[in-house]
Amino acid sequence: MLQYSGNNFTSIISPFRVIDEHGSVTADIYFYGAAYINVAFNQFTIALTNDWNKQWTPTDGFMITAPAKDREEAIQISQDLMKKFGTIIN
Known part of the structure; x- marks a missing residue:
């Protein structure tokens, strides 16, 4: 789930997660990563x-x-x- 509120950044979360090899799920807020988007919305990075x-x-x-x-x-x-968020990539 993405909830974009501006500032060229959003968290990517899931309201559930898979808990075993059979695909069983449990309710849980699972943080998948973060998305960084440019102003024109034509470039993005998901960490x-x-x-x-x-x-x-x-x-x-x-x-x-x-x-x-x-x-x-x-x-x-x-x-x-x-870079706007202070993250350095080497």
């Missing part, structure tokens, strides 16, 4: 959390960035979108 610490870090975090033709361009777009 995905990892399961063990529920947060994203530049050294071990996963990201989805678009549009980007390669990793270098994705990193540059992500840096541009996230």
Whole structure:
């Protein structure tokens, strides 16, 4: 679920999560990640959390960035979108 309220950022949450290999779910607010969007809404980065610490870090975090033709361009777009929030990507 996305609830965008401006400021080029939104959290991505789920009101439930899968709890076993059979697909059983439980009611729970699960933080999936954060989305950073440019003003024109034509570039975005989603910083995905990892399961063990529920947060994203530049050294071990996963990201989805678009549009980007390669990793270098994705990193540059992500840096541009996230710098407003003090996040550094190497």
